[in-house]
Structures are given as C-alpha cells and as structure tokens.
Amino acid sequence: MLPVRRPPRILPLVVLLLGALLGGCGPRPAGGADTAERDVRRAVADWPRAVPEPLAGIPLTDWAYEVSSVRRDGNGDGNGDGERALATARLRYRLDGYDSAPEESARELELVREGGAWRVSADRPAPGALPQLWDQGPVSVATGTHSLVLGGAGQSAGTLREIAAEADRAVPAASAAWPGPWAGRVVVLVPGSLDAMARLLGRPADTYRGLGAVTTGRVGAGPAPADRVVVNPEGYAGLGAEGRRIILTHEVTHVATRAATxxxxxxxxxxxxxxxxxxxxxxxxxxxxxxxxxxxxxxxxxxxxxxxxxxxxxxxxxxxxxxxxxxxxxxxxxxxxxxxxxxxxxxxxxxxxxxxxxxxxxxxxxxxxxxxxxxxxxxxxxxx
Missing domain, CATH: 1.10.390 (Neutral Protease; domain 2)
Structure with a gap:
C-alpha cells in the first residue's frame, strides 16, 4: 500500500442558487417586462453557440442552459441600451463518448443590452456551486484509447499524455477484475494545482494533500454522468511508476463498479x-x-x-x-x-x-x- 491513502468517494451535488440575485431593481418600461425577460432568456439559450471557442478540443455535446430566474436593473438609455440583467440557470452538457447522461452545473450569467439586443457578458458558477474545470482557466486535452484527460491551466501536454497512457492501462486492468458491465472508458481531470483541485471539489486543500487521485460520482444503478477521476498534480507527481499505476487502477475500478455500488x-x-x-x-x-x-x-x-x-x-x-x-x-x-x-x-x-x-x-x-x-x-x- 502507498503510505498515504485516498479518502472515501466524494458524491458531488449540484447546488441550486436560492435568494436574491441583484440588489437594486429599478423601474421598467410599462408593458415591456415580459418581452424583455423573454429576450434575456433567448440570449442565454443562444449563448452556447459562442461557448465552444474557449473550450476548443473538449468533446462537448448537448450543451444547454435552463433559466430559472431573471433580474434586470432597469437602467439604461432611452432605448434600453446599457441595461443589465442577471440570470440563474442550470447548465447541462455531456462529454461525447463518455457521459451516458448530462452533467449539471448551477450557473449565474450576466447580460448587457447593446444595440437593442441582449448579450451574455459573464458566465460563472452560481454562489455556492462547484466550479467547472474551465472556470479556472484554459483547458488542455489529451485523448487515449480508453481515456479523456482534461488538464487545467498550467498543465503541460506531456504530463496529460502520460496520464492518458496510464489511464489506458488502468481500464483493462479494472475490467479484468470487474467482469460486470461498464463503459470501459474514463474521464480524468488534472487541475493546475492542489488548491485548484480543492476548489473544484469544494473541500479544503489539506483533505487531498499527499493523495494521488480521488474519484467523484454518484453511486447506484440508472443513468448518471460518467465518474471523474480527479488527479492531485502534486501528490501524483511525487509517486513512482508503480504508485501511479496502483492509484489510477484503484480509481478507475471505482468507476467500473459504480453501478453496482x-x-x-x-x-x-x-x-x-x-x-x-x-x-x-x-x-x-x-x-x-x-x-x-x-x-x-x-x-x-x-x-x-x-x-x-x-x-x-x-x-x-x-x-x-x-x-x-x-x-x-x-x-x-x-x-x-x-x-x-x-x-x-x-x-x-x-x-x-x-x-x-x-x-x-x-x-x-x-x-x-x-x-x-x-x-x-x-x-x-x-x-x-
């Protein structure tokens, strides 16, 4: 056994935003509130068309927002330009070829009205919600035969390729131990640092200090997004070749047995x-x-x-x-x-x-x- 072990699986929850989202809500043009809100919701629905550019290389599919509330500040010029709005929404998406059901994330989107049209100016995790890897900066991608590795800001292409190769060895090892049905592929997230990992998982950094990796996911049968193996870049870097093999095979086995757990x-x-x-x-x-x-x-x-x-x-x-x-x-x-x-x-x-x-x-x-x-x-x- 490695001298430092990994903690129990973490079961991440999508936290829905509750409460006030924008303090001052000024007067609105008479009879225009419903139309303006529909325009805001339409702008959020259209926003995914602009998303792939900062996330280039990630095989995203079914990217969509479900807006739950809209708050407008009512300020702007006579034509409404300059008016701002805040929308809360649930983002759903899948990693194509890896997720059997959508992953979800509670989001908060800022919008501004320009030239008579609303556009999204910011998209971030809702207060209390866990961030996505791309909320922490540019994401790099390495693809293996059985694995998809997403690296956070600062991760080198060489490191991600090495982890993809190790994950490719771990998948058949897990399948040999667990003959039950499973997808036979794995998503590995490699945040830029231990602190970034802690923010991604919503726990103190000391929880993961010295650990090589953990697995997130929901246990039980039924449709669910694929589990994510999350690598601690500091702990993983301190392991030898055998330690890395053991850590990733252990975590991939958790992915393989999820439906039976x-x-x-x-x-x-x-x-x-x-x-x-x-x-x-x-x-x-x-x-x-x-x-x-x-x-x-x-x-x-x-x-x-x-x-x-x-x-x-x-x-x-x-x-x-x-x-x-x-x-x-x-x-x-x-x-x-x-x-x-x-x-x-x-x-x-x-x-x-x-x-x-x-x-x-x-x-x-x-x-x-x-x-x-x-x-x-x-x-x-x-x-x-």
Whole structure:
C-alpha cells in the first residue's frame, strides 16, 4: 500500500442558487417586462453557440442552459441600451463518448443590452456551486484509447499524455477484475494545482494533500454522468511508476463498479475491492503493501473487526486511516484466495442490493463473524 491513502468517494451535488440575485431593481418600461425577460432568456439559450471557442478540443455535446430566474436593473438609455440583467440557470452538457447522461452545473450569467439586443457578458458558477474545470482557466486535452484527460491551466501536454497512457492501462486492468458491465472508458481531470483541485471539489486543500487521485460520482444503478477521476498534480507527481499505476487502477475500478455500488455497500468492500484490482497480479507482498497494519500486528494490536466506515475518515490519525485501507484490501485479497475471485465479484454485486449478512451467506457460506475470524488469522500469518 502507498503510505498515504485516498479518502472515501466524494458524491458531488449540484447546488441550486436560492435568494436574491441583484440588489437594486429599478423601474421598467410599462408593458415591456415580459418581452424583455423573454429576450434575456433567448440570449442565454443562444449563448452556447459562442461557448465552444474557449473550450476548443473538449468533446462537448448537448450543451444547454435552463433559466430559472431573471433580474434586470432597469437602467439604461432611452432605448434600453446599457441595461443589465442577471440570470440563474442550470447548465447541462455531456462529454461525447463518455457521459451516458448530462452533467449539471448551477450557473449565474450576466447580460448587457447593446444595440437593442441582449448579450451574455459573464458566465460563472452560481454562489455556492462547484466550479467547472474551465472556470479556472484554459483547458488542455489529451485523448487515449480508453481515456479523456482534461488538464487545467498550467498543465503541460506531456504530463496529460502520460496520464492518458496510464489511464489506458488502468481500464483493462479494472475490467479484468470487474467482469460486470461498464463503459470501459474514463474521464480524468488534472487541475493546475492542489488548491485548484480543492476548489473544484469544494473541500479544503489539506483533505487531498499527499493523495494521488480521488474519484467523484454518484453511486447506484440508472443513468448518471460518467465518474471523474480527479488527479492531485502534486501528490501524483511525487509517486513512482508503480504508485501511479496502483492509484489510477484503484480509481478507475471505482468507476467500473459504480453501478453496482450503493449505500448498502460496506466501505471496506468498496475500497478493498479497488485495491485488490490495483494489486492483482503484482509481486508486492502484504507486508510491503500494508506497512501500517503490519506494524500494528507485530505490536500485538490485531484489529477486532473489519474496518468501519468512520475508520476511513481523513483529518485524524493518518496511520489509522492507512490501517483501514490496508485491512480492507487484505480482506478482499483473502476472499479471492480462499473462496475465489468470482465469489468476491458476486459478493460485491450482492452487497449493493441486500444486507451484508445475506450476501456473505449466499456467496461465501459464512457470516460476518466467520469472515472476520478468517481475516484475523490471515493477518497473523501474513503480517507477522
């Protein structure tokens, strides 16, 4: 295992803008309010025609805005020129060939009236909404066989090509571990810096410091945008070739298993399976890949139970979080070795649909206590 692990998947929410959007709302021409608002909405609807230029190279499709409210300041000359408006809208778009359903973003658009016509002068995230990568500056693109890599401001073309090549190796590795249906392709975002990554995900930078990458997305079956693997450029740059391979295979496995993952899937199974896929076939020994847990076992501190959800939390003891991830991996490794790889895959699928105890009985023929005992015995044997 790498000494620093990644946090639980983050499930991003589209935040809808509520509240006042423009303070002063002056008088409007009698009888013209409805017509003016229709013109503003039409200008926003036409705005996507101008969007592709700053986003050249990104395979965007179905780009559209749904306006929820319009506020005008009512100021301007006698013909209305110079009047300004603020529109709130929901942007929907897809990355062609990667997203099965539209991605969404809450936006705020400024408009100004010139020559009798409204035009969009600014387009930004709505207050409280997460930014898109292009809100942080120019975006560069690298395309692999199974991957689309979007780089934020400052990322070099060479770096993006290298990440695309690694993602292309990670996709078939994830598919080999997870035979269930999935798209077999991945979108990777590479922000310009750790701080840019934190702003993109709406969390403090310290949450991701030292991590190589995380995955965002919504779990569960049904239409949903493709997950995004978000690379921490600082953490990723500090990894060797093997570490980069493990990190990206782990995160791509989360993408592969998304549709089979639900709120009932134990985090130890989700994270452990992703690590099992990443280490599958590698020559790394348990003691080498699980150093934090190995030290604990040698001190006589054998875990009393499988890792709990709260054990994976970051912000506390990093060694404790590392032990949780390592223990989860070794639990999945044990299941694959003792009951078979297909049993591990079946357990993952069932655990997303039914209680864990039921899934364990149906796939492994043991209960949670039985699995825990077998896991503890394997830890004593492999980490001594």
């Amino acid at each position: 639900s709120a009932t899937t134990p985090l130890w199974l989700s994270e452990g399976f992703a690590d099992w896929a990443a280490y599958r076939g590698a020559s790394t020994t348990p003691a080498q890949a699980a150093p934090a847990l190995a030290r604990a076992v040698r001190r006589g501190e054998l875990p009393g139970e499988l890792p709990r959800t709260e054990d994976f939390a970051f912000g506390g003891d990093p060694d404790a979080a590392a032990r949780a991830y390592e223990g989860a991996w070794l639990a999945c490794r044990l299941i694959a070795a003792k009951w078979g790889e297909q049993a591990l895959v079946d357990l993952y699928g069932r655990a997303g649909r039914e209680p864990l105890e039921t899934a364990l009985r149906e796939t492994l023929g043991v209960d949670r206590a039985g699995l825990t005992k077998a896991w503890q015995e394997s830890l004593r044997e492999e980490l001594r």
